[in-house]
Amino acid sequence: MVAPHTPPPCNDPPDVAARKKDLRVHCMAALRAREVTRDQGIIHNLERLLHRSAGPVACVWPLPHEVDLRPLCHKLAEWGIQVALPQTPPRGTPLVFRQWHPGSTMLTGRFGTHYPDGPVMEPDLVLVPLLGFDRAGHRLGYGGGYYDRTLAALPHATSIGYAPSTQEVGHLPCGPYDQPLSCIVTEKEVIRFD
Template identity: 55%
Template sequence: MAAPHNPPPSDPPALVAAKADLRERLRALRAAPPSPAAIAALCRRMAAHVRAVLPPGADVAAVWPLPGEVDLRGLCAGLHEGGYGVLLPETPPRGLPLCFRRWRPDAEMRPGRFGTLYPDGAMARPDLVFVPLLGFDRRGFRLGYGGGYYDRTLAELPGVPAVGYGLSAQEVPAVPVGVYDVPLPVILTERDVILV
C-alpha cells in the first residue's frame, strides 16, 4: 500500500531520512519483475505455513498485488480450494487500521485507495495476517511503504499471528528502527523461514 508517511513524533529526523532512503533503494530493486519460479516457491512456503499453524476453515489475510509486488493470487486460490477463508484488505482513510473483506474466486474487485483492489465480500477478522514488505532483516524488522497501515492493523489484532513475506532479494543487513517498530516473529521468503 503506497501512502505518504507521517512518522510518529518520536522518530528523529535522521531515522526518518534513513527509512526514506532505504525505501527508495528497495523500490528501485523492484523495477525488474520477480521470476515466476521465485513467486511459486514463496507461495508454496506460505501455503505450507498456513497448513502447519491453522486448520481448514480459518481465515487468512493476504494481499491483492500492486505493480512490482509478489503476486499472491495463486496462493489465494489454493487456500480457498483447501477450505480456508481468504481475506483481502480494504485501505481506509489515513490513520485507521485496514479492514479485511472476504474473497472468493468469483468476487467482484473494487478500486481502493492508492491503486489497491479489494473484494466486495463481507468484513471478517483474520486468524493470520500475511504482511507485505519492501525490505526486512534477520531480526524480524520490516520496512513497509510508510503509511503505517499494517502497524495500526496489527496493534488492533492482539494474538493474531503476523507473518512477513517477500523475496530473498529484499533482505537488507539492518532495517532502521524506531521506538514504535516491532519485529515480526516469522518472515517467509522463497528460500527461507526466518524465525525471530
Template identity: 55%
Template sequence: MSGLETEKARARQAALRARAACDPALGAALARHVLRECRPPPDAIVAGFWPLPGEIDILPLLHALARTGQRLCLPVTPPRGQPLSFRRWQPGAALLPGRFGTQHPDGDTLVPDFLLVPLLAFDAAGNRLGYGGGYYDRTLAALPGAFRLGCAFGAQEMPQVPVGATDLPMHAVAT
C-alpha cells in the first residue's frame, strides 16, 4: 500500500466513525438547504444516489425535485474499472439490486449534468473521500461539465482530505 493509500484508509476509518454518530433522518434538512441554496437548473438531468446504510438520506431531496418535474436518474454500479452509468428514476419506480448493496432503476439511460455525490468525507476545499473503488472518480472524469454537489453530514468534514492525481473536487458540498 502506498503512502497515499494508507493515508486514505486511515481517513476512511475516521470518517466511518464520525458518520456512525450522525442521524440519517437529517436528509429533510439537507433537502431544504439544497432547494434554497443550490437548486439544480430546471432543465438539468440530476443524478442522485440510493443511500447506503449510514449515508445521509437524500430521498427527501429527490422526491422534492421530482415534484417540480426535474428529470432524475440513479447510478448503476458496473464492473470494477468502469464509470457509473445512470438510469432514469422517479419516486415509486421499482429498483433492482446492484453491486455492493446498491439499488438502481431499470429506466432509460441518461447522461446527467448535475451530480449529487455521496461523500464519506470532505474538506473545505471540496475534496472528497469515497469508499475507495474509484467509481465516482472515473464518473466525474467522464462528465467534466457536470456540476458536482457533494452530500454528507457536517460531521464528515475533515481538516484535509488526502488527495491523489485522479481526485476531482466538488463544486459545492451540502450538509
C-alpha cells in the first residue's frame, strides 16, 4: 500500500491526548487481565462477518497481550480470501500491508511486531485492534496514529475494530484525526455504525 498523499500528523490537542493517555493505562490493564477464552468468541464473530469477503483482508499478527487472529488468518486462507498483514514503517507514515499465506516467512518488525516476507498489497477490509472503544464508534489505539493514517490513506476500505467486550468504556475522547470504524466486533456482538 502506498498512500496517494501524506496524511497530516495525528497529533491530538493536549487535553484529548492527556485523557487518552490515562485511558490507555486502564484499557491495557483490562486487556492483559481478560479471560483469553473470550478471544474465541471474537474470532467466531469475525468469521461470520468475513466468510463472504471478496477482496483482500488485512489482519494482525498479535503481540503477546493481544487477541490472537492467527486462526482467523488460516480460516480466511482456507476460504480462498487473500490475507495481508501490516509492516510497521517509521512513525508518521501509514502501515504497509504485505501478502500472507500459511507458508509465509515471518520477519521481525518494529515494536515486536511480525510481518510476512510477501509482496505489498492494498486491502479492501482492514481489521483494527482496539485497546478501548465506546458505543459512539470511537476507538482507542496505542497512540502512534498508525491506523488513523492508514485508514485516511484507504478511504474506500471497510474498517472493522475488534476487542473483548471488557474494553468498552463509557466515552472516549475524539481527536481531529481519529478515523471512524465501520463496525466493532466483540465476543458478544457486532456493533455497526453508519
